[in-house]
Amino acid sequence: MRVGGYPMDTGYGETMREPLPADLFDExxxxxxxxxxxxxxxxxxxxxCLEDGPRRFSELRVPLSRVTPKVLTQSLRALxxxxxxxxxxxxxxxxxxxxxxxxLGRSLLEPMAAxxxxxxxxxxxxxxxxxxxxxAARLDRAG
Amino acid sequence: MRVGGYPMDTGYGETMREPLPADLFDExxxxxxxxxxxxxxxxxxxxxCLEDGPRRFSELRVPLSRVTPKVLTQSLRALxxxxxxxxxxxxxxxxxxxxxxxxLGRSLLEPMAAxxxxxxxxxxxxxxxxxxxxxAARLDRAG
DNA sequence: CAGAATCCGTGGGGATACTG
DNA sequence: CAGTATCCCCACGGATTCTG
Numbered sequence: 001m002r003v004g005g006y007p008m009d010t011g012y013g014e015t016m017r018e019p020l021p022a023d024l025f026d027e028x029x030x031x032x033x034x035x036x037x038x039x040x041x042x043x044x045x046x047x048x049c050l051e052d053g054p055r056r057f058s059e060l061r062v063p064l065s066r067v068t069p070k071v072l073t074q075s076l077r078a079l080x081x082x083x084x085x086x087x088x089x090x091x092x093x094x095x096x097x098x099x100x101x102x103x104l105g106r107s108l109l110e111p112m113a114a115x116x117x118x119x120x121x122x123x124x125x126x127x128x129x130x131x132x133x134x135x136a137a138r139l140d141r142a143g
Numbered sequence: 144m145r146v147g148g149y150p151m152d153t154g155y156g157e158t159m160r161e162p163l164p165a166d167l168f169d170e171x172x173x174x175x176x177x178x179x180x181x182x183x184x185x186x187x188x189x190x191x192c193l194e195d196g197p198r199r200f201s202e203l204r205v206p207l208s209r210v211t212p213k214v215l216t217q218s219l220r221a222l223x224x225x226x227x228x229x230x231x232x233x234x235x236x237x238x239x240x241x242x243x244x245x246x247l248g249r250s251l252l253e254p255m256a257a258x259x260x261x262x263x264x265x266x267x268x269x270x271x272x273x274x275x276x277x278x279a280a281r282l283d284r285a286g
Numbered sequence: 287c288a289g290a291a292t293c294c295g296t297g298g299g300g301a302t303a304c305t306g
Numbered sequence: 307c308a309g310t311a312t313c314c315c316c317a318c319g320g321a322t323t324c325t326g
Contacts, residue, residue, distance in 0.1 A: 036179070036180070036181055036251075036254060036255075036258070037179070037180040037181065037182075038179055038180070039180075040318085040319095041318085041319075056287090056288090057287075057288055057289075058287065058288075061288095067319095067320095068319080068320055068321070068322090069288075069289060069290095070289085070290080070291090070319085070320080070321090071318085071319055071320070072289095073288085073289060073290085074318090074319085080276070081272070081273060081276045081277075082269055082272055082273060083268060083269065083271070083272025083273070083275075083276070084272075089288095095287045095288055095289085095326085096287080096288090097287085097288060097289085104265060104268055104269075104272070107261070107265065108179075108261065110257075110261070111179060111254070111257045111258045111260075111261040112179075114253075114254045114257045114258075115179070115254045115257075115258060117254075118250070118251065118253070118254040122247060122250065125226060125247055126225055126226065126247075128226070129224070129225055129226025129247070130224060130225060130226070132226075133223070133224045133226070134224075183298080183299090184298085184299075199307085199308090200307075200308050200309075201307065201308075204308095210299095210300095211299085211300060211301070211302090212308075212309060212310090213299085213300080213301090213309085213310080213311090214298085214299060214300070215309095216308085216309065216310085217298085217299085237307070238306085238307045238308055238309085239307080239308090240307085240308060240309085
């Protein structure tokens, strides 16, 4: 029923207001574990974090605590490059950088929700298939 | 409007009866060029080839001519492992192997179509964003 | 705080050649 | 025909350290 807590929630757009979760890794799988993937390994999780509005780099680092700053920057830059995310430097305080979804980025939320719903629905089947297949392989090797 | 001919057709399920296209690479992008991806680099194209029914390894090699046999085998094995594809060896003739979508694999077609529709719809925007971003970066380096 | 720089290991993906 | 078997490369992701 779960892998690191996944899936608990497929409702992109409905849930998660304001405070970001402590660790998104435990709530959602990184996309590399998912047959349906969005961009690079962390793109889906990043987009999800930006769903409710702009977030600062340091804010993103909390739910994405397992992502090193370098990789997080790389992913954000890639999203920016594709016009899915905007990076805004606010001169107010010292070094205040915010990331925000563009309209294009927002439009991704819908197919993303569909894909996540699919995964949530079929997660058990996927796990079962994998296990069965791995077991068969193990037996094969053994005898 | 196109990159290697993409997108020309987003209708998974509606188009492409019987004869497989000569080169799917020119008709669809490998998923690494796509913000929405399915499995590994070639999974989406493979699934698409299996949409209309079982296909033999050699049949798949035609539209996927740019995929080396090793990589094609790897991808197929991964899909099999996740229960999305079934590999069947038919003892009729010598070495007759067919790949076929499972029910689980078939159920992927729907969110896949949604994702592909998104990409087709926003492809121009994506390209534009990339180009604009790359141009800006070039100017930045120059001056 | 928001990264940049550096170093590094792994492996995904490709080319080529070979086989039952 | 349906793959293996090798070899190779570099891009991805991670750890750590440094900086304006």
